[in-house]
Structure formats: structure tokens, C-alpha cells
Amino acid sequence: MNILLINPPNCGRSIPEERYGISSLKQIFRGEPLALEELAGNLLQYDVRIVDLKADPDGLEEIFSEFVPDIVGITGVTCEANTMLWLAAKVKEYCQPIVVVGGIHASNDPLFFNLAVVDYIVLGIGKKVFADLVSSLSAGNEEEVFLPGVIRTRPGHAIKWSPQKNITVDLVEGRPPAYNKVSRYRSHYILEKLGINMGFVASAYGCTHRCSFCCIKGQAGGIYLTKSIEAVVRDIGLLGDIPVIRLVDANTFGDVRRAKKLCTALKESGHQKQYLADIRSDTVVRHPEMLREWKEAGLRAVIIGFEEISDMSLAAMNKANKASINAEAISILNEIGITIVGDFIISPDYDEDDFQRLAAYLDAMQIDLPMITVMTPLPGTVLYSQKQEQIVNHNLDYYTLTNAVTKTKLDEKRFYTLYAELLESSHHNARL
Numbered sequence: 001m002n003i004l005l006i007n008p009p010n011c012g013r014s015i016p017e018e019r020y021g022i023s024s025l026k027q028i029f030r031g032e033p034l035a036l037e038e039l040a041g042n043l044l045q046y047d048v049r050i051v052d053l054k055a056d057p058d059g060l061e062e063i064f065s066e067f068v069p070d071i072v073g074i075t076g077v078t079c080e081a082n083t084m085l086w087l088a089a090k091v092k093e094y095c096q097p098i099v100v101v102g103g104i105h106a107s108n109d110p111l112f113f114n115l116a117v118v119d120y121i122v123l124g125i126g127k128k129v130f131a132d133l134v135s136s137l138s139a140g141n142e143e144e145v146f147l148p149g150v151i152r153t154r155p156g157h158a159i160k161w162s163p164q165k166n167i168t169v170d171l172v173e174g175r176p177p178a179y180n181k182v183s184r185y186r187s188h189y190i191l192e193k194l195g196i197n198m199g200f201v202a203s204a205y206g207c208t209h210r211c212s213f214c215c216i217k218g219q220a221g222g223i224y225l226t227k228s229i230e231a232v233v234r235d236i237g238l239l240g241d242i243p244v245i246r247l248v249d250a251n252t253f254g255d256v257r258r259a260k261k262l263c264t265a266l267k268e269s270g271h272q273k274q275y276l277a278d279i280r281s282d283t284v285v286r287h288p289e290m291l292r293e294w295k296e297a298g299l300r301a302v303i304i305g306f307e308e309i310s311d312m313s314l315a316a317m318n319k320a321n322k323a324s325i326n327a328e329a330i331s332i333l334n335e336i337g338i339t340i341v342g343d344f345i346i347s348p349d350y351d352e353d354d355f356q357r358l359a360a361y362l363d364a365m366q367i368d369l370p371m372i373t374v375m376t377p378l379p380g381t382v383l384y385s386q387k388q389e390q391i392v393n394h395n396l397d398y399y400t401l402t403n404a405v406t407k408t409k410l411d412e413k414r415f416y417t418l419y420a421e422l423l424e425s426s427h428h429n430a431r432l
């Protein structure tokens with residue numbers, strides 16, 4: 001069996017750029033397609049290729065000149081969902097492979113893919129399930145695949161599915177990601193702020209919190225799932241001399257006992273790396289001593305979803321956190337010397353005062369790199385069910401988290417102008 005795994009190109013669209021010529025809000029991101037590397041790591045008996053269209057936008061034509069896939073797997077986030085369909089149609093036209101989609105959008109909004117160009121939709125972690133699917137298909141059982149966590153599409157008909165129940169088995173952590181499958185793209189995977197190479201490692205999946213805007217529940221069905229310490233240390237080692245490791249987990253510190261053990265293991269491993277990882281501010285406040293240890297183990301920066309600056313707004317998004325805790329976490333991290341990447345979400349309901357308040361907050365607080373997105377009701381989230389009626393833009397190309405897809409309270413041009421100004425002023429002294 002020949003299997004081709006495709007990472008879509010950078011493809012989101014930008015309202016401020018298209019309508020008002022404000023190009024500074026459009027973002028280009030870089031990083032390896034770890035999802036596909038994880039899948040490839042569990043398909044050792046097949047000829048598997050990964051094409052990363054973010055690193056090489058013309059890569060598809062090139063690969064087709066030398067490789068005819070029987071199965072094509074496509075990953076993607078919500079703003080890439082239309083492009084996933086376009087890619088599916090393109091590969092079908094080329095060689096009629098079986099097309100399988102997976103990833104965060106497919107897991108949260110599987111019905112979106114119930115179309116003729118897609119044959120199967122894989123939900124959640126999917127590493128074992130995908131290998132099981134490939135094995136069934138290679139045995140010629142295309143019509144008889146009934147795997148939990150896999151949906152056979154039936155365009156025009158309702159589809160039913162049962163979730164993968166034994167989700168831990170799906171991790172297949174004995175089989176590491178096939179990092180070698182993207183060797184030719186490695187020079188593209190850099191941390192732009194520093195211009196140095198960065199590798200991705202998954203150490204945990206999912207989250208037990210229920211922030212209304214967040215789509216992570218789709219990843220592991222709402223639970224927190226961790227890889228063994230040995231597997232994490234092994235994966236970091238496999239990245240060789242790459243100096244910076246982004247732990248791509250929604251929350252690397254969701255189980256504090258385990259996070260402490262991981263810290264000790266990293267120190268003992270002899271890996272001389274710097275790490276970037278996500279943490280909640282309440283964890284920082286409850287366990288400052290753990291952060292001190294992690295700093296010694298190489299933790300360079302943490303990514304924290306502060307989201308909003310008032311308790312009322314935090315409560316409205318079910319963040320289960322307080323503005324005072326955020327402030328305390330910031331001062332603890334500043335004192336320890338860990339860089340803070342702070343996520344904030346502005347609402348399309350923002351008025352001039354709201355923008356000013358956030359600008360003043362970012363001015364006053366020592367957050368090294370504020371990341372500011374627009375509240376977006378992503379399909380599959382609680383926010384989506386709350387805001388469904390108010391959505392004015394249903395084209396998923398715009399679900400990049402930098403567009404307002406519900407109506408803005410301010411005049412739209414003014415909203416994006418203030419958003420761009422806020423980003424610019426808050427990035428004056430940005431560092432990572």
C-alpha cells in the first residue's frame with residue numbers, strides 16, 4: 001500500500017486585508033506536521049510519504065510525478081477545512097485513491113466532510129484507528145469497515161458513528177513519530193523570532209476544562225491523556241540537535257505530579273534543550289516551585305491563555321479562572337525569568353473603551369509576547385451553539401481567529417484598525 005499524508009498550505013483568508021488593506025493581521029505560521037508524523041510512525045509496513053504544503057506549496061505535483069498513492073490522508077484545522085476538500089478533489093482526479101480526513105476540524109465537525117471526495121473521517125487521536133483502517137482497506141474490506149472512531153461517508157445521507165472508547169490504546173506510544181519523513185523540510189521549521197530550528201513533541205493530549213470557545217475537547221473526547229515520560233524523553237532525543245522543542249500539548253502541566261516527574265527526567269536525560277509549553281495561570285500560582293525546577297530543566301517560555309482581563313468576561317467564557325490569578329502568575333514567571341506568551345481574545349463586541357482597557361493592561365503587565373485573536377465560534381464548540389444565529393460569515397476560510405465572523409459592534413473598519421494598532425503597540429518590545 002502506498003500512503004500519502006498531506007499537510008495543507010497556509011490558507012486562511014483575511015477580512016481586514018481584503019476589505020481594508022490592513023495586512024499586518026494576517027499571520028504565517030511554521031512548524032512540522034507532527035500529526036502526520038505520528039500517524040506515519042505507526043504505518044511502518046507501508047510506503048508512506050508526507051507532503052508539507054506549508055513548507056513547499058508546489059509539493060503535490062512533485063510527489064505525483066514519482067508516487068501513486070492508494071490512500072491519501074489529509075489533516076487540517078478549521079480554516080483549512082475547505083482546502084482539505086479541494087485537496088481531496090484534486091487527488092481523486094489524479095489517481096482515485098481512498099481519501100481519509102482527520103485532525104481537529106474533522107473531529108469537531110465531522111459532518112462537514114460527508115461529501116463524495118472524502119471516503120472516511122477519523123475522529124480524535126486516531127493513531128491506532130488509522131492503522132487499523134489501512135489494514136482493513138489493504139485486505140480489500142472497503143465496504144465492511146466498522147471501526148469505532150471511523151466514519152464511512154455517505155454523501156446526502158445522515159451518518160452515524162461510535163467514538164473510540166479505549167482512547168489510551170490509540171496513542172500507540174511505543175511507536176514514535178516518523179520525524180525522518182519530513183527531513184527535506186526541516187530548514188523551514190524555525191522559530192522565527194529567534195531564527196533557530198524548532199521541533200515539535202506531543203507529551204499530552206486534550207484537557208479537562210471546558211472553556212466555551214475551545215475546540216480541544218474534540219482531540220481526546222474531553223479527557224486529559226498523557227504519554228509516558230520515557231516516550232516523551234525518547235521523542236525529544238529523536239529530534240537530535242534541534243535546540244528548541246515546542247511541547248504542542250493543550251496543557252503540558254495538566255497533571256502536576258507527572259509534570260514534576262517529566263521535569264526530573266528531562267534534567268537527567270542530558271538533553272540540552274530549551275522548551276516552550278502551555279500552562280494555565282492557576283497552575284503557575286499553585287506550583288511556583290515546579291516552574292523553578294522546569295526553568296532549570298530548560299523551560300524558556302510558557303504559553304498561557306489569559307484570554308480576557310475581567311472576571312466577568314472570564315466567567316462568560318467558562319474559563320474557571322480569575323484576573324487576579326493571571327496577574328499573580330505573570331509576576332511569578334517574571335520573577336523566575338520564564339518568558340510569557342500570553343493569549344488574549346478580543347470580542348467582536350469590543351468598543352473603543354474595551355480596546356483602550358486591553359492596551360493599558362498590556363502596557364502595564366510584563367507579557368513578553370501577547371498573541372491577540374478574535375473570539376470565533378468554531379464549529380463543535382459550546383460557543384458555536386451559543387452564537388450560531390449571530391454568525392454572519394460561514395466561510396471557514398475566515399476561521400483563522402483573526403477575523404470577526406459575527407457582527408462587530410464598532411464599524412468594521414474601525415474594529416480592525418484598532419485591532420491592528422493594539423497588536424502593533426503590544427509587540428513593540430516583544431521577545432521570546
Ligand code: B12
Nearest residue numbers: 010011029035073074075077078102103122125248249250
Ligand atoms: C502545532 C500547532 C500549529 C502548527 C501546525 C503545524 C502544521 N501542521 O503544519 C502551526 C504553527 C503551523 C499552526 C498554525 C495554525 N494554528 Co495551530 N496549533 C498547533 C497546536 C499547538 C498543536 C497541534 C499538534 O501538532 N498537535 C499534536 C498532534 C500529534 O495532535 P493532533 O494535531 O490532534 O493530531 C492527532 C489527531 O488529531 C489525528 N489526526 C490529525 N490529522 C489527521 C489526519 C488523518 C488522515 C488522520 C487519520 C488522523 C489525523 O492524529 C494525530 C495523532 O494522534 C494546536 C493546539 C493543540 N494543543 O492541539 C494548535 C491549533 C490546532 N491551531 C489552531 C489554529 C487556530 C491555528 C492557526 C489558524 C493560527 C492561529 N490563529 O492560531 C494556524 C492555521 C494555519 C493556517 N493559517 O493555515 C487551533 C485550531 C482551532 C481550529 N479548530 O481551527 C488550535 C487547536 C489551537 C487552539 N487552541 O485554538 N498550528
Ligand code: SF4
Nearest residue numbers: 207209210211214250
Ligand atoms: S482553552 Fe485551555 S484550559 Fe480551556 S479548555 Fe481549551 S485547552 Fe483547556
